[in-house]
Amino acid sequence: MIYEDYAIFTPGPVKMSEEILAIGAKQTPYFRNDKFSEVTFNCEKGLLKMLNAPEGSKVIFLTASGTAGMESVVMNLLTKDDNALVVHGGGFGGRFVDICAMHEVPHTDFKVTDTNLSDIEALAPKEDYTSLIVNAHETSVGHLYDLDAMGAYAKKNDLLYIVDAISMLVTDPIDMSAQNIDAVIASSQKGLALPPGLTMVILAPRALEKVHDVKSLYFNFKDYLRNGERGQTPYTPAVTIMLQLEARLAQIEREGGVEQSITNAKEISEYFRQSIKSLPLKAYTPFMPNAMTTLTPTDGKSAMDIVNDLETGYKVMVCPNGGAEKDIIFRVSHMGDMDKAYTDVLIDALYDYYKVERA
C-alpha cells in the first residue's frame, strides 16, 4: 500500500493507534438493531461530554467529510433572515463564506490576519448580526482563534455561535457551555484520529430550535434528529468508523480524559517547537494551536521543496500548502497517536536535512 512505512505528520489523516486500526480489520456488522443503536448512543454521550455540551444537546452523525458538516450546519440553522459574521482567516473561513453565499444567507466576509480575535468586540463590523461563524483552528495556516473572547462577544450580542472544531478537537480546549457555543462541527480524521468519512454536528438547544426544513434529503437535520432518538441514522452510517469512534472515546477517557489529551498535545507541540529552534525555520503565526505547527523557512528555501525532500529522503510526510503559500509555509501536525519518540523521527530528519547537529 502507498506510504505504508512512512511517518505521518499531516493534519488529517493522522496517525491512529493500534487499538483503532485493529477495528478496521473486522467485519462490518449489521446496524439496524439495538446493539448498534447503543454504539451510536455511546458515541453521542462521549462527544457531548468531551465538549461539555449543555443539557439537551444532540449529535448528528453524517457519513461525509467535514465540508458537508460546515455546509449542512449553515443550511439547517440559518436562513435568508439571518445575518452571519463569518471569520475568514484562510481557506476554510473562505469556504464558510462560499457556503453562506451559495445558500443565500446574508453575511459579512470578515477577513482577518494577525489576530486571534481576542479583541473581536473592537474589530467586528458594527452590524446587526444574528450569527457568528468561525473555524476555531484555521487549518490552512495553523491559526487558532480565541474561542472565549468570541463566545463572550456572541453572548453579549445574542448571536448563534457556530464553531468548526474539526482540526482542534482533542488537542485544544473547547467548551460549549463555558464558551456559549451553539453548534460544533467535528470530523473523524483529525484529533479523533480515525479514518476519514465521518462528520459529527453537535447542536446545543439554542441551535436545535433553529433547525428548519431544508431542500435536501441527505442533509435534513430534522430527519437525523428523529432517527437519532433511537440511536439510528436515516441512511447507512459509516459503521466501521462509528465503532472506531466508540473505542476512541473510551480510550481517551481511559487515558485521563480529553484534558489529558490536550495536555499531551501541548507538551508534544512545545517539544517539537523547542527542538527545532536552531534550524532556519520560524513559526508562521503567534497563535498556533497544539494541533499543528506551521513553519516558514528563513534561509530562502522553498517550503514545498522541504516537504518533498522529507518525503523522498526520510519517508516523513508533512503537509505542503498550495497557491501563494506554496513556497512560504509547510505544516506539521501533532494530532493523533503522537509521542516524543515519534516526533523525534521528524526532528531528526530535519536536523539531518539541514546538516545541523541536534543539541
Added chain:
Amino acid sequence: MIYEDYAIFTPGPVKMSEEILAIGAKQTPYFRNDKFSEVTFNCEKGLLKMLNAPEGSKVIFLTASGTAGMESVVMNLLTKDDNALVVHGGGFGGRFVDICAMHEVPHTDFKVTDTNLSDIEALAPKEDYTSLIVNAHETSVGHLYDLDAMGAYAKKNDLLYIVDAISMLVTDPIDMSAQNIDAVIASSQKGLALPPGLTMVILAPRALEKVHDVKSLYFNFKDYLRNGERGQTPYTPAVTIMLQLEARLAQIEREGGVEQSITNAKEISEYFRQSIKSLPLKAYTPFMPNAMTTLTPTDGKSAMDIVNDLETGYKVMVCPNGGAEKDIIFRVSHMGDMDKAYTDVLIDALYDYYKVERA
C-alpha cells in the same frame, strides 16, 4: 466488538475478504499527492471497465452513503425542465420519488408490482419524458428489473437513463454501453464488499453534458469533475475505502473479472434457493437478483421472529423488513465474500431451526 463472531447475510454491510480487511488495519496515508491520484485513477479505470462504460465516461467519488449518490445525480443532471419517469417498486424507488419532489424535478411516480418491466413499453404512462430512473435491484423487497428492456425503451424515447446499481453491481449483470445507461450509482458496502462510506457516480458522456450548476458545494459535480482530472476530490475522500476499492477491483480482475463474480453469485444464490426448498419458505418475487433472496414464511411464522431467532440462536444475521412487511418477508444477501461452505452456515441453521433433516 458487536457481532464479531456472527455469520453475515445482510444486504450491506456484507462479508469482506481478508485482503480487504487487512487494508482497514493500516494507517491512512496522506492523499493530496500523485501517489493517491494514481489510486483514484485506478479505481476510476476499474469501475468504467466493470460497467463497460462508453468512451469518455467519468467517475465521481463521494464520501457519503448511497442516498447521497441518488440525490446528487438528480440534483446535477435534472432540472425543472425535465420530466422523469421514476420506477417505484419499493422503498428505494420511493426515495427517488421523494428526491425528485424535493428538488422540484417534474416526475411520474410510476408504481409497479409483480413485473420486472420487461414490458415497460406497454406499462409506462404515455407522457413525454426526458429521463428514466430506476433502482436496478429494489433492495427493499429483492426485485430485479430488466435493464435491457428499460434501456431499449430509454433509447427509443431518447431518455436520460439513470440506474441505481448499488445492490446489484458485482453480483448481477449491468452494461452501460449495451443497455444505453447514462448514469450509474454504486456504493461501497454492497457487492463491492467494502466498508460503508464511499459512493460512486459513473457518468457517460450524455450525462456529463447534462451536469449543471447546483445550489450545493458538497454535491457540486462540476467541482468533482474538475478535481477528478488530476485524480483528486474537492473534499477529503474516504481514503481508506478508496484504497480498499483499488485492491478489490484488482481482486475481481485476478479472479476472472466481474463476469466470474456474477457467475459465482448466481451459483451461490441458486445453491441456497435449491437447498431450502423443503423448508416452509417461499420466494417473495419471481424476479430475484443473484445478490439476494427474499423469503416469505409459508407456515404462518413471523419473518421478524425468524430473523431474531437466527441471530440469538445461531449467530447468523439475515435482514428483517420494517413496516407492513415486518412479518411477511426477510432477506438473505449473497453479496460479498461468499461461498457454499459459508452459505451452509445459514442453510444448516434454518434446517435446525425448523427441525427438518437436511437431505
